[in-house]
Amino acid sequence: MTDESALKPQDREAELSGEWTHDNQQWWNQYMASADNRVACAPEVAVEQNEAPKYIGSLPTIYDLQTELNASYELDPIAIGQFNRDGYVKLKQVISSGALALLRQEMEATLRDDLGENPKLDFRSGEMMWLTNNIFRQFVLSPRIAEIAAALMRVQRVRLYHDNSLAKEPGCGRTPWHYDAEHFPIDSNNVCTAWIPLQPIPQNMGPLAFAVGMETCRLVESVESSRFDTSYDRTVGKIFAEHGVDVDDGPFGLGEISFHHSRSFHTAGPNNMKSSRMVLATTYFEDGACVVPSPTMISGDWRKFMPGVDAGEPIRSRYNPVCFPREG
Numbered sequence: 001m002t003d004e005s006a007l008k009p010q011d012r013e014a015e016l017s018g019e020w021t022h023d024n025q026q027w028w029n030q031y032m033a034s035a036d037n038r039v040a041c042a043p044e045v046a047v048e049q050n051e052a053p054k055y056i057g058s059l060p061t062i063y064d065l066q067t068e069l070n071a072s073y074e075l076d077p078i079a080i081g082q083f084n085r086d087g088y089v090k091l092k093q094v095i096s097s098g099a100l101a102l103l104r105q106e107m108e109a110t111l112r113d114d115l116g117e118n119p120k121l122d123f124r125s126g127e128m129m130w131l132t133n134n135i136f137r138q139f140v141l142s143p144r145i146a147e148i149a150a151a152l153m154r155v156q157r158v159r160l161y162h163d164n165s166l167a168k169e170p171g172c173g174r175t176p177w178h179y180d181a182e183h184f185p186i187d188s189n190n191v192c193t194a195w196i197p198l199q200p201i202p203q204n205m206g207p208l209a210f211a212v213g214m215e216t217c218r219l220v221e222s223v224e225s226s227r228f229d230t231s232y233d234r235t236v237g238k239i240f241a242e243h244g245v246d247v248d249d250g251p252f253g254l255g256e257i258s259f260h261h262s263r264s265f266h267t268a269g270p271n272n273m274k275s276s277r278m279v280l281a282t283t284y285f286e287d288g289a290c291v292v293p294s295p296t297m298i299s300g301d302w303r304k305f306m307p308g309v310d311a312g313e314p315i316r317s318r319y320n321p322v323c324f325p326r327e328g
């Protein structure tokens with residue numbers, strides 16, 4: 001982490017009322033530094049030094065990719081109930097192994113070009129790659145994925161908030177407990193994120209893990225948010241354990257993706273494998289939603305994701321296209 005982006009106790013007030021003045025990578029650096037890595041990850045797993053399996057076969061063409069990512073997924077109505085009860089759902093076989101391999105190759109190259117080979121950066125992130133890269137564009141604006149998001153939230157039309165390329169490198173620690181509504185400055189209850197792993201994620205690679213229950217967030221609503229130390233992460237974990245909250249920290253198979261509501265509490269374990277845990281996370285919201293009246297520092301780089309949109313205004317900049325139903 002760079003010194004100038006590290007939040008200090010004197011930033012406390014700004015955290016509540018000011019705006020984030022650094023970039024998105026610095027925001028993630030700050031975020032990851034607020035994880036309590038003394039917490040044992042449940043269940044305990046042996047540290048293994050495995051490689052993720054390599055894709056063998058020819059990669060799809062852009063035409064194949066487009067066809068796959070435009071086609072509807074057969075969503076079981078039970079999944080809609082699960083999402084609304086548990087706050088998240090994991091769906092199998094949403095994306096083919098070839099399409100995932102193609103995006104993984106692209107993400108590796110793009111993050112390397114953008115961030116260099118910095119061994120100190122153990123959680124690398126990128127965003128808005130769909131603006132300049134057609135493979136990212138097919139995924140991020142995919143009607144297949146956005147249609148699932150709309151169905152789960154039971155809304156007619158969804159727009160893109162942002163995409164996030166997330167590479168948790170070997171040796172990177174936990175992702176702290178959090179819920180996204182705290183830092184997405186979107187004034188709506190209909191916001192969700194598709195978390196798309198680009199390789200299988202066994203438990204010792206740090207799969208996204210969910211506190212089961214849409215209302216689980218209420219247990220910790222009085223815990224004071226803090227991103228300049230590990231107290232928030234530690235306290236939330238402790239309260240969930242005391243209340244016997246179920247945590248689904250199961251592995252992800254290849255092609256499996258999760259959708260989590262912005263009120264769903266989630267975390268992720270460390271990456272104890274030898275290869276990078278690469279994920280594309282895309283966030284969608286109900287068309288018509290506005291920016292909250294007073295975004296704060298914890299809302300991060302939000303202005304970049306909706307140029308020209310101000311606090312309180314409807315979010316429909318050119319960077320927030322309607323992804324489902326596909327327009328035009």
Ligand SMILES: O=C(O)CCC(=O)C(=O)O
Binds near residue numbers: 166193195
């Ligand atoms: O990938 C991670 O470890 C965290 C991602 C996350 O919190 C999210 O996409 O909402």
